[in-house]
Amino acid sequence: EIQLQESGPGLVKPSQSLSLTCSVTGYTITSGYDWSWIRKFPGNKMEWMGYISYSGSTNYNPSLKSRISITRDTSKNQFFLQLNSVTTEDTATYYCARYTYYGYEDYWGQGVMVTVSS
Amino acid sequence: DTVLTQSPALAVSPGERVTISCKASESVSTRMHWYQQKPGQQSKLLIYKASNLASGVPARFSGSGSGTDFTLTIDPVEADDTATYFCQQSWNGRTFGGGTKLELK
Numbered sequence: 384e385i386q387l388q389e390s391g392p393g394l395v396k397p398s399q400s401l402s403l404t405c406s407v408t409g410y411t412i413t414s415g416y417d418w419s420w421i422r423k424f425p426g427n428k429m430e431w432m433g434y435i436s437y438s439g440s441t442n443y444n445p446s447l448k449s450r451i452s453i454t455r456d457t458s459k460n461q462f463f464l465q466l467n468s469v470t471t472e473d474t475a476t477y478y479c480a481r482y483t484y485y486g487y488e489d490y491w492g493q494g495v496m497v498t499v500s501s
Numbered sequence: 502d503t504v505l506t507q508s509p510a511l512a513v514s515p516g517e518r519v520t521i522s523c524k525a526s527e528s529v530s531t532r533m534h535w536y537q538q539k540p541g542q543q544s545k546l547l548i549y550k551a552s553n554l555a556s557g558v559p560a561r562f563s564g565s566g567s568g569t570d571f572t573l574t575i576d577p578v579e580a581d582d583t584a585t586y587f588c589q590q591s592w593n594g595r596t597f598g599g600g601t602k603l604e605l606k
Contacts, residue, residue, distance in 0.1 A: 387543075429587060429597035444595075478544065486591020487534035489555065491544040 385409040387479050387492035395473075395499050401466040405479030405492060406459070413437050413457050419482040420453060420464045422475040423494070430475075434482045435462050469499045503527050505588050505598035514606045518576035521601045523588035525569045532592035533571045535564055538585045538600070547586075548573060580605055 391403035405418070412418055419434035433443035435453040443451050447466070455462040466473060476496045480488035504526040513519045523533065531551035538544045546555040548564035551571060563574045575582055583605050588598040 427585070427600045429589075429600075431595040431597070480544075483549075485550055486532060486595060487546060487549045487589065488536075488544075489546050489549075491536075491546075493541060493543050 385481065385490045387481070387490060389477060389479050389492045389495040391477075391495055391497070393496060393498060395469055395497060396501055397470055397499055398468055401464070401469050401473060401497055401499070403464040403477055403479075403495060403497070404461055405463070406461050407481075408460070410481070412455060412460055412462060417442075417482040418453075418455070418462045419480050419488060421478045421480060421488070423478070424475045432464070432466075471499050473497070474499045503529060503590055503593040503596050505590060505596055507586075507588060507598040507601045509599065510602045510604065512604045512606050513578050515580055516577045518574065519578050519603065521573040521575075521586050521603070523566075523571045523573070523598050525571070525590060527593065528568045529590040529592035531567045532590055533564075533566065534589045534591065535573045536587045536589065537582075538587060539583075544587075575603075578603075578605065 386408045388406045395401045415437050417434040417436045420432040423429045435441050441453050450467045452465040476494040478494045479492045481490040506524045533551045535548040536544050547558050547562050552564045585600045585602045587600045
């Protein structure tokens with residue numbers, strides 16, 4: 384069974400970088416599909432942030448392009464989110480997921496809540 | 502961006518039929534997908550490309566629509582269906598609806 388699990392600090396200070404890890408079991412991230420990050424803000428608005436493909440290429444939401452980086456460690460079957468220069472508006476629950484060709488996610492992690500506060 | 506509008510909340514009794522709507526601000530063809538989200542659990546894909554039932558999802562769930570108007574139907578509703586349901590389109594970039602919280606009476 385495919386499982387994804389997010390991990391990372393729950394509190395980040397403004398202007399710093401947010402870094403999260405998604406650990407994948409049950410499927411090798413280089414075998415196929417793309418691997419995405421999505422976030423849900425307080426109040427339920429959701430935003431697709433970007434993905435890293437099975438080949439290592441990336442695609443980002445234009446609204447985040449200057450601040451976001453998605454990378455991977457294939458030896459650990461993990462992929463990562465880095466979001467720079469965070470503000471309180473980046474406070475959200477962050478999800479990693481497997482992204483399919485037709486634009487939907489078929490497997491999700493449970494999500495990790497990140498608060499940006501001094 | 503394509504805006505997806507959902508009713509914020511619904512309350513139904515177990516055994517009833519419920520339809521959850523999602524209206525797009527412009528056509529998204531049939532690139533509409535539905536998810537179930539419960540706190541602390543993995544989100545679950547229910548319907549992809551408007552009307553296709555995802556693997557392992559009970560046949561009580563169904564989806565319909567094209568263009569700008571889409572519905573997710575649960576029939577009959579069970580107690581375990583208490584959750585928030587999101588629609589998401591992948592025709593014009595990728596955007597999500599605001600979610601519909603389904604409560605059982």
